[in-house]
Amino acid sequence: DAKTTQPPSMDCAEGRAANLPCNHSTISGNEYVYWYRQIHSQGPQYIIHGLKNNETNEMASLIITEDRKSSTLILPHATLRDTAVYYCIVRGGNYQLIWGAGTKLIIKP
């Protein structure tokens, strides 16, 4: 499974868009990009996933570069409740998720 690289931490002002980058330069053609988040002492929460095209749902948008070597998760209007560790994961066909260190996102009032 391809490895991902994320900044260890980021701050964002409440109400602003939070843009979380992820590098996955070794991703292969059949691997998906997944995003989960984990609020302190809770189980991870699924956010969004994509293969090639940009994706949007009620929680976030996922922008994947054309060469698929990087992606950005966008939370359009961050709230204090979005403070969490965000994990970018590349998932292959065996459905296993290999977790990196993630980005600790802190939303500030």
Place this chain on the structure above:
Amino acid sequence: GAVVSQHPSRVICKSGTSVKIECRSLDFQATTMFWYRQFPKQSLMLMATSNEGSKATYEQGVEKDKFLINHASLTLSTLTVTSAHPEDSSFYICSARDNPGGPYNEQFFGPGTRLTVL
């Protein structure tokens, strides 16, 4: 939809005892369930993958005789930590996923179980 529950949410036990943790998919049939362990300020580490009706597949370094996994039905998997020791104290999290054609084909996670071994 796609709710996964765990029980208990936290447990404290004495060293040498065994602890059972249950993971249930409440509104879908989980063909596959995964068990993770998370130490403080660390990421999730996959322990094992379990498919309903078959033996679990353990990750390298995880002792199958110590961490017994049973996936007897499509909605329930259990993890038993046998002869628990203080170093087994951790946050244990399960996830479940539907079959490939089903609506819940992603991994959905339970709320976790905090195990403290005295």
